[in-house]
Amino acid sequence: MDCPKCKGLMMMERFSDFFLIFYAWKCINCGSIVDRTIAANKRKSLAELEQQPVPTRALG
Numbered sequence: 453m454d455c456p457k458c459k460g461l462m463m464m465e466r467f468s469d470f471f472l473i474f475y476a477w478k479c480i481n482c483g484s485i486v487d488r489t490i491a492a493n494k495r496k497s498l499a500e501l502e503q504q505p506v507p508t509r510a511l512g
Contacts, residue, residue: 458479462480
């Protein structure tokens with residue numbers, strides 16, 4: 453998998469906090485982290501941007 457930020461190599465890594473253990477992709481080049489939640493939020497925000505009308509300039 454290529455990093456969406458720098459196109460570097462992504463590796464699966466285990467992360468944990470006090471309540472949760474989860475796995476996510478981490479770029480070994482820039483340190484960017486992508487997991488299911490991050491990917492879903494990015495898809496949602498991109499879909500919302502596509503639905504917004506593009507403002508046009510009046511000619512005249």
